[in-house]
Amino acid sequence: xxxxxxxxxxxxxxxxxxxxxxxxxxxxxxxxxxxxxxxxxxxxxxxxxxxxxxxxxxxxxxxxxxxxxxxxxxxxxxxxxxxxxxxxxxxxxxxxxxxxxxxxxxxxxxxxxxxxxxxxxxxxxxxxxxxxxxxxxxxxxxxxxxxxxxxxxxxxxxxxxxxxxxxxxxxxxxxxxxxxxxxxxxxxxxxxxxxxxxxxxxxxxxxxxxxxxxxxxxxxxxxxxxxxxxxxxxxxxxxxx
Amino acid sequence: xxxxxxxxxxxxxxxxxxxxxxxxxxxxxxxxxxxxxxxxxxxxxxxxxxxxxxxxxxxxxxxxxxxxxxxxxxxxxxxxxxxxxxxxxxxxxxxxxxxxxxxxxxxxxxxxxxxxxxxxxxxxxxxxxxxxxxxxxxxxxxxxxxxxxxxxxxxxxxxxxxxxxxxxxxxxxxxxxxxxxxxxxxxxxxxxxxxxxxxxxxxxxxxxxxxxxxxxxxxxxxxxxxxxxxxxxxxxxxxxx
Numbered sequence: 001x002x003x004x005x006x007x008x009x010x011x012x013x014x015x016x017x018x019x020x021x022x023x024x025x026x027x028x029x030x031x032x033x034x035x036x037x038x039x040x041x042x043x044x045x046x047x048x049x050x051x052x053x054x055x056x057x058x059x060x061x062x063x064x065x066x067x068x069x070x071x072x073x074x075x076x077x078x079x080x081x082x083x084x085x086x087x088x089x090x091x092x093x094x095x096x097x098x099x100x101x102x103x104x105x106x107x108x109x110x111x112x113x114x115x116x117x118x119x120x121x122x123x124x125x126x127x128x129x130x131x132x133x134x135x136x137x138x139x140x141x142x143x144x145x146x147x148x149x150x151x152x153x154x155x156x157x158x159x160x161x162x163x164x165x166x167x168x169x170x171x172x173x174x175x176x177x178x179x180x181x182x183x184x185x186x187x188x189x190x191x192x193x194x195x196x197x198x199x200x201x202x203x204x205x206x207x208x209x210x211x212x213x214x215x216x217x218x219x220x221x222x223x224x225x226x227x228x229x230x231x232x233x234x235x236x237x238x239x240x241x
Numbered sequence: 242x243x244x245x246x247x248x249x250x251x252x253x254x255x256x257x258x259x260x261x262x263x264x265x266x267x268x269x270x271x272x273x274x275x276x277x278x279x280x281x282x283x284x285x286x287x288x289x290x291x292x293x294x295x296x297x298x299x300x301x302x303x304x305x306x307x308x309x310x311x312x313x314x315x316x317x318x319x320x321x322x323x324x325x326x327x328x329x330x331x332x333x334x335x336x337x338x339x340x341x342x343x344x345x346x347x348x349x350x351x352x353x354x355x356x357x358x359x360x361x362x363x364x365x366x367x368x369x370x371x372x373x374x375x376x377x378x379x380x381x382x383x384x385x386x387x388x389x390x391x392x393x394x395x396x397x398x399x400x401x402x403x404x405x406x407x408x409x410x411x412x413x414x415x416x417x418x419x420x421x422x423x424x425x426x427x428x429x430x431x432x433x434x435x436x437x438x439x440x441x442x443x444x445x446x447x448x449x450x451x452x453x454x455x456x457x458x459x460x461x462x463x464x465x466x467x468x469x470x471x472x473x474x475x476x477x478x479x480x481x482x
Contacts, residue, residue, distance in 0.1 A: 073319050089330075235422075
């Protein structure tokens with residue numbers, strides 16, 4: 001009886017971690033959505049809300065960490081249970097970073113709003129964010145259902161994000177070259193795009209962690225990491241003499 | 242006898258983790274130094290070496306993770322020992338990220354080299370990197386000696402890095418406005434500067450982890466996180482009519 005009682009308290013603790021992570025995930029998704037909305041619609045009060053909301057994730061991460069360490073010390077989990085607990089520590093760190101990146105986008109929203117940039121640049125950012133958010137939603141869904149077979153699709157979306165970020169990078173640089181007044185707002189948009197691309201990377205990290213939790217194996221490391229813009233040279237148009 | 246034997250094998254395992262982390266730290270420092278040298282002197286073969294060297298850290302992180310999980314499962318460490326093992330997982334993740342950031346700087350070195358940018362911009366990057374590297378070296382020294390009292394000094398250097406990054410950001414944007422041909426190389430230098438600033442952040446993360454390992458307490462959270470450039474507007478000079 002006593003034993004069953006302990007076991008059920010233990011599984012309750014693991015459930016608590018899982019629920020806390022799911023809540024962090026939902027919060028992070030909302031922050032990203034609202035940061036992008038604040039950027040695209042130039043909404044400073046929404047931007048400020050996102051900046052304030054970040055502390056929720058910081059605190060949640062700290063709580064997940066503390067809780068996880070108490071579980072390890074008290075319950076001495078093994079195998080899959082241990083991977084669950086260590087996995088929770090990792091995933092909460094990734095989600096906390098997603099919140100930081102959303103906050104950074106929100107901060108830039110205010111400066112960009114004053115620049116009056118053309119709609120098509122915002123559309124590019126929005127499309128990139130949609131892909132990264134879809135990846136985040138998918139990975140959180142796999143965390144909830146543990147159907148790891150769905151993780152395979154993420155690779156293709158990685159490539160899509162990569163291609164879209166690369167074309168946005170080129171477009172922003174070209175636009176900066178057209179008029180020096182575009183340089184400050186477009187620099188902020190460049191950093192926003194980079195932040196979104198990194199949100200996609202964190203989604204992929206989370207996918208790898210879930211894969212490890214469920215299977216005990218590392219995901220095959222064929223993912224091409226790092227964006228392709230690091231070596232990109234964009235030249236100003238030739239002056240029409 | 243048997244018990245003493247187990248205890249000593251265990252402390253040997255913890256020592257192994259600590260040594261592995263120290264080696265990762267040395268490797269990460271070298272990568273940062275060489276990435277900056279490749280950038281400043283436009284040395285593509287050194288840049289390629291840094292890109293190749295990154296896989297060492299990826300592999301070391303995976304090994305530390307696996308080893309740490311085996312230690313937790315087999316030895317069921319408590320209190321300080323448990324914090325050591327969880328701390329090793331966290332620190333190796335930060336060092337792996339430092340390697341990624343150094344690799345990204347190295348990749349950009351090749352494009353920047355073709356741009357023929359003025360020496361003073363490189364000097365700014367170098368000075369920023371010196372600060373971040375000093376922080377990394379100090380924190381690795383504290384990890385080796387466990388004299389956490391030395392961590393207090395890091396806060397001041399955080400502020401210095403912040404101020405220097407902010408002024409470099411402004412300088413690079415101004416320089417981009419002077420001539421559209423500067424835009425691509427200076428964008429890469431902006432991302433390099435951002436990467437170096439983030440290397441400083443990872444050093445601070447490591448400081449916080451060491452503080453937690455040794456004292457069991459979180460470091461007071463008065464650190465002002467996030468760079469100040471996110472809200473910065475730099476305007477082109479007025480045309481001299």
